[in-house]
Amino acid sequence: MDSGKHVAGNYEPREALAEIEDASEAMVGATEAPRKIMYAMLAFVATICALANYVSWPVFCALLLLIIPLGFWYVLLMRKRPKARPILRHSGRYMGYVLLFMLTLQVASFWEPGSWGEVGLKWLALFGVLCLCMTGMRTATIKNRLKDANERDV
Structure with a gap:
């Protein structure tokens, strides 16, 4: 906060609260995994699910090995970030998105593609719905952490 702006006559409590809220949102957002890793993992899950019963087993197992570099990338990105406080209880909105995620998978x-065009359509549909679910879960988690931090005694 800029202390020169908050002299006795020009103090604006709304501006100060807005600055504090923005800082806390940025701090909580910094503990979450970056969006690029989230989208990469979702693309991986959508690819695995779209190709599950369409390609041969050796190709499918080779695709599963892609989780190793993705996991390594995740570890490298998350080791520099602050550790998030554990959430005592997830919100109902978060659990709704989790259930939608599992239901989608x-x-x-049940949808077994018969051609590469259907594989592409299945991938697009899966990626779109899974992105919606993960974005909703991320937003609900951030809001829940902010609410928990505001209600928790120091």
Whole structure:
């Protein structure tokens, strides 16, 4: 905060609270994984689910090995970030997105593509719905952490 702006006659409590809220949102957002790793993991999950019963097992197992560089990238990105406080209880909105995520993966297993065009459509549909779910879970987690931090005694 800029102390020169908050002299006795010009003190604006709304501006000070807005600055504090922005700083706390930035701090909580810094503990979450970056969006680029989230989208890479979602693309990986969508690819695995789209190709599950369409390609041969050796190709499928080779695709599963891509989780190793993704996991290494995640570890490298997260070791520089501050550790997040554990959430005591997830919100109902978060759990709703988790259930939608699991339901999407379950329903996707019923759709067995017959051509590469259908594989592409299945991948697009999966990636879109999974992105919606993960973005919702991320937003709900950040809001829940902010609420928990504001209510917790210091």
